[in-house]
Amino acid sequence: TVAVLGSLNIDLVTTVDRHPRPGETVLGEDLTRVFGGKGANQAIAAAAMGAQVMMIGRVGDDDEGARYIERLKEFGVATDSVVVTPGHATGHALIPVSRDGENSIIVIGGANLQLTEEDLAPLDALGEGDVLLTVLEVPLPVVEAAVRRATSRGVRVVINVSPYAELAAEVLAAADPLIVNEHEARLLEESGVARSAQQYGGLSVLTTLGAEGARWKDISVPADKVSAVDTTGAGDAFCGALGAALAAGSDKRTAMEAATAAAAVAVQRRGAQPEP
Ligand code: ADP
DSSP states (O other): OEEEEOOOEEEEEEEESSOOOTTOOOOEEEEEEEEEOHHHHHHHHHHHTTOOEEEEEEEESSHHHHHHHHHHHHTTOBOTTEEEETTOOOEEEEEEEETTSOBOOEEEOGGGGGOOGGGGGGGGGOOTTOEEEEESSSOHHHHHHHHHHHHHTTOEEEEEOOSOOOOOHHHHHHEEEEEEEHHHHHHHHHHTHHHHGGGGTOOOEEEEOGGGOEEETTEEEOOOOOOOSOOTTHHHHHHHHHHHHHHTTOOHHHHHHHHHHHHHHHHTSSSSSOOO
16 A cells, blocks of 8 residues: 555646746736645556555545545545545645746645644554655644654655655654655755764665656666656656555666656646546
8 A cells, every 4th residue: 555645736727928026917828727736646646556545635625625535536546534624725736837838836735734643543554565655745743743653563654855844854764765856855965964864774865857867876767768748747756656666565676667657658748647
């Protein structure tokens, strides 16, 4: 089983000629609403690889939340641990994309931010051979509690340190691997946490390098040569597929190759998730 702890968002995407400066209004065209959120994106990516996937997260008590749960079910993701949160809206992300393909993202956490340690009880059904995959769009104390709880049961922990945030050194050291893109890798390095993590056995960092591929300690895997249409969600596809492969017992290199192939498929389609 892969348990994914993370966010479920509705993405509102629009195309702009250029991004607005502070105080400025620009016109966007063609508003599209798509399912997103790093957590759910990764859960769906793991399920697409054939893994048994349990999503742990929160949606609002609105139509969007109900539709999101249905959507996860269509992909075969178990949703018993997705909590509907009274009085809160499902999370949203506002994403203007400029014509040269650069996006900026505002995440409104909504129900995602109501996640609590009580929501983690389903982790107690996991054991050795299972994987906890987590992202940081949910409250960090809950992420840290989940990592400790999973580790104490012998569950393998994979943390996608995205969006970048500081976690306890002992929590980061428990992950095998920590997945970061180049930007997050730089922030991680600047934080100096690698040094404090030495006393817990050090960090196992897997860095994704965009079109260059990915590196996990001494293992480097080149990216597939494809023509990229939209790199949104490439990292999520990579993480979800990697979690699925590790849960299936693959070794590091084989898992990275599977993740690389899944990410290459993701960059050739628009949006962060496949169609069911
Ligand atoms: P993020 O999307 O989180 O910033 P990256 O840009 O590093 O992460 O991309 C994650 C993975 O997606 C890469 O390791 C690679 O396997 C794949 N990928 C990204 N961009 C391309 C591309 N242009 N062509 C092929 N694969 C890509």
